[in-house]
Structure formats: C-alpha cells, structure tokens
Amino acid sequence: MTLDSRRPVAQAVAVGSGRVLALGSSASLRRLAGPATERVDCRGATVLPGLIDPHLHLFALAARRLNLDCAAARSVEELLALVGRHAAALPADAWVRGEGVDEVRLGRLPTAPELEAAAPGHPVRLRHRSRHASVLSTSALRLLGDGPGIERRARVATGLVFGREATLGRLVGRPPSDALTDGLAAAARELAALGLATVADATPRRYRALAPLRSAIGAGDFPLRVFAMRPPGSRAWGAVGRLVPGAVKIMVEEEPPGLRPRPATLARLIARAAASGAQVAVHCVGAATLAAALAAFAALPRRLRAGRRHRLEHVAECPPPLVARIAALGLVVVTNPAFVHWRGDAYIGETAAPARAWLYRARTLMRAGIPLAGASDAPVVPPSPWVGIAAARARRTAAGATLGAAERLGAGAALRLFTTGAAFALGADRLGTLAPGGPADLVVVEPDPLRAPPDEVADARVRLTLVAGERVWPT
Numbered sequence: 001m002t003l004d005s006r007r008p009v010a011q012a013v014a015v016g017s018g019r020v021l022a023l024g025s026s027a028s029l030r031r032l033a034g035p036a037t038e039r040v041d042c043r044g045a046t047v048l049p050g051l052i053d054p055h056l057h058l059f060a061l062a063a064r065r066l067n068l069d070c071a072a073a074r075s076v077e078e079l080l081a082l083v084g085r086h087a088a089a090l091p092a093d094a095w096v097r098g099e100g101v102d103e104v105r106l107g108r109l110p111t112a113p114e115l116e117a118a119a120p121g122h123p124v125r126l127r128h129r130s131r132h133a134s135v136l137s138t139s140a141l142r143l144l145g146d147g148p149g150i151e152r153r154a155r156v157a158t159g160l161v162f163g164r165e166a167t168l169g170r171l172v173g174r175p176p177s178d179a180l181t182d183g184l185a186a187a188a189r190e191l192a193a194l195g196l197a198t199v200a201d202a203t204p205r206r207y208r209a210l211a212p213l214r215s216a217i218g219a220g221d222f223p224l225r226v227f228a229m230r231p232p233g234s235r236a237w238g239a240v241g242r243l244v245p246g247a248v249k250i251m252v253e254e255e256p257p258g259l260r261p262r263p264a265t266l267a268r269l270i271a272r273a274a275a276s277g278a279q280v281a282v283h284c285v286g287a288a289t290l291a292a293a294l295a296a297f298a299a300l301p302r303r304l305r306a307g308r309r310h311r312l313e314h315v316a317e318c319p320p321p322l323v324a325r326i327a328a329l330g331l332v333v334v335t336n337p338a339f340v341h342w343r344g345d346a347y348i349g350e351t352a353a354p355a356r357a358w359l360y361r362a363r364t365l366m367r368a369g370i371p372l373a374g375a376s377d378a379p380v381v382p383p384s385p386w387v388g389i390a391a392a393r394a395r396r397t398a399a400g401a402t403l404g405a406a407e408r409l410g411a412g413a414a415l416r417l418f419t420t421g422a423a424f425a426l427g428a429d430r431l432g433t434l435a436p437g438g439p440a441d442l443v444v445v446e447p448d449p450l451r452a453p454p455d456e457v458a459d460a461r462v463r464l465t466l467v468a469g470e471r472v473w474p475t
Helices: 026-030 058-063 076-088 112-118 138-144 165-172 177-193 207-218 263-275 287-298 320-328 338-350 363-367 385-394 411-417 420-426 454-458
Strands: 012-016 019-024 046-049 051-056 096-101 124-128 133-136 150-153 156-162 196-201 225-230 243-251 253-255 258-260 280-284 311-314 332-335 372-374 442-446 461-467 470-473
Touching: 012 026, 019 026, 051 420, 058 096, 058 177, 058 196, 058 207, 076 096, 076 112, 076 124, 112 124, 112 133, 112 138, 112 156, 124 138, 124 165, 133 138, 133 165, 138 156, 138 165, 177 196, 177 207, 177 461, 177 470, 196 420, 196 461, 207 225, 207 243, 243 263, 253 287, 258 287, 263 280, 263 287, 280 287, 287 320, 320 363, 332 420, 338 385, 372 385, 372 411, 372 420, 385 411, 385 454, 411 420
Parallel strands: 051 196, 096 124, 196 225, 225 243, 243 280, 280 311, 311 332, 332 372
Antiparallel strands: 012 019, 046 442, 124 133, 133 156, 150 156, 253 258, 442 461, 461 470
C-alpha cells in the first residue's frame, strides 16, 4: 500500500541507495535483481510507508529508565512507598525524579509534606502526566523559591506547581550524558519496532541542547529521521544528516490567573517567528487557548501565513464556531487520537455531555478541509501509532465507552494521519508515501490496517522497518 494516488497498490518494491527504485509486479521487479540483491518475502504481510509521529518528546522517552514511573502506583500510599524505595537507592541529597503522576488514577495528588516524609534528605519532583506541571516535596519547594504557579490552600503550598517546568528542569539538572545517550538508543529501538521511521521532538530546544541526540545519530544509535522543534528567538540551523530543524514551538496555557502568555504577547511571539521565515507550531489544548492562537494567527499578514503550514498542536477542545476559523486561516491541526483511548474515560467523567463531541475532533476538521495529522505526544501516553490509528477509527476508550462517534475516521483516513498527513505537517511531502525516487522508508506489518478491525490494528505486529533502505527493526 503506497499511499501514493498515482499507484496506490503494488506487488513488490525495489529499494537501493536509500531510495525506492521501482514498484510493480513481483515478476517485473525480479528482473531488476542482481546476484547481490537481498530478497525479502513478506509472507502475506502488508508493506506500508514508514510511519511518522510529528509530536513526541524524545529526551523524555530517553530518560524514562532513570526516573520513577509513577504510573505503576494505583494510590497515593503506593506512590509514596515507591518514592521511598527509589530514594533509598540514590546518593545523599540526589533528586528523586518521577514521571506520570496522575490525580485521576491516584484519587488525588500527594502533598509536599507527604513527599518530604517519604524521601527524607532528597528533594522530590514528580512530573504530572501532562508534562506541564509537577508535584514537589517541601525541600524541593524551598529550592525552587517563591514565584508564580505555586498552588496554595489557606496560604500553604500544596506541592503542585504550574508553568515552571523549564525552571525546574534547570534546578533538577540533566541526566548524565552517557545515560541519556543509552536512553535515546533504547527509544530509537522502541520507535522502530512500532514501525516509525520519522519523529518530531516537540520539546523546543536550541541547537546546542541537541548535542546528545546529534551524538546518538552520528554513532548510528538513533537511525530514525528527526525533526527538532526550537523555541522562539532561537537561531535557525541547517539539517545535519537525518536531524532536521522543525517548527518554532510556542506554548499557550490556561492557568488560574488567565492565559500564559497573554494574548498580546502570544501574537507578538507568533509574528516574530513567522517574520523570520519559520513554520510556527502553537500548543493549545482548551478552547480559550485555541481562540487566543487563532486570534494571533488572524493578525498575521497573509504573506506570513500562505504556504507556511503553521500548526496547532493538540486542539483537545474545539467548539463548533472555531472549526471554520481554523480552515479560513489555512492552519494544520496535529491531533492526538490515542488520548481518546488512554484518557477518554477520565474525559467522560470531567466533561459535560455536549462538550464531549468537541474533544480531539477529526472527521469534522477533515470535512472542513483542514489538514490533519496524528501524533502520540509520548511519553504522555505510549508511543504506538497503531493505537492512535485504531482510536481514530473506533473512538473507544480503554473501558469500552464511545467518545465522539461522529468524529470517527475511515481506515484510510486514519492511516493517513500517521503517514501523508504527518508528512504534510512537517513540510516533508516526500515522506509518508512509497514512490519511485522517494525515500525508502517502509514498514512490514500484520494485519493489514486498511482491512482489519480497529482492535486488531491496535495490536499490530511490525515485522520489518527500513529507514532510507536500512534495516532498523529488527536489528
């Protein structure tokens, strides 16, 4: 299945020098083979273009083995016990780093005094599963110091901190470089085993901060293609092998005092990035953040919007009036269909019935002519694109409820979210299809995702992944 409208189906594909050489019948391509040609019989499995995830967090995936997995706990008591055991194995005064703390699963968040008692002598930072907040112990709060975003009840800090993730990252410090390099290599194997050939790191970093990733790519330990987002005001840089500069990413979040940054500041940030020639990707989850992003893009001169493929990341909540505005502005939406599966049951409990139809919309956006891509946002949820494809089709939660049935996509449209749609969002149109002269990125998978029911697609088994004609899975 080539996903190329000029030739959507072929029996065989020939690759060489990193490119697709030919597509056609088995007999016609067999005549091209020489004595050194490697022949691969896929034994009835389906060959597809290599899949693309245009929004995940590579360094966070790489650091998972170093951090405490808070998702392993089902109650605050279990979590505190895990924190205590993890702290006992660390050097004195070392930070306890945790990932994936979730008040829905736990029933509530742990408090700063509870974390302090669980890990005496160690500052504790447990990052929220959204990756936009953290829970700190009492000593960690002292190290952070006063400032915005610290939740207080009766003037006492609870431990929950919003909007200070960059500051906390500097305070906690980066993992050892060798451990991060090993983690990147492990992440590459995990992603390749899922059939991913291209990913975009959505944590905006300056070129210098990408050194561990450049090192892993240069050593052959990270053989996937990577588009790396960068922060506003950062220096533009050129592609280095399979490492390519991505969009300028701008965060807009809704917090108790209001939007951060304020709408006027957001508009200035977008205008400056667009004027520099960059593609702009704006993180917007709720309706208020989406409305602010749309107002800022609407203020751009048309010449700074046309053909740029500026992106809206997530768009978790999209009320009906905003659909036409997205379409009119020519924006691309990078959505997260897997959240319907992994988080849908929590959404049903948290959201009024009419608004549930607005969550992670897909079919409505496509019908409005809005280019749509799918992404995992891993490690917020697991990185499997197959779960995302299945969820886009079925719209079923993990508990089996249906969330937004009117937003279901057909099998072909769901697959395009992680192939041609994702390639379009990245501005990399030659990816996401198999065509003569194009990159030889491909995956061999069972079952056929265009014919199998969604539940089987979610558990798809990848037999082979090639990037530029090189076998990256299995290795």
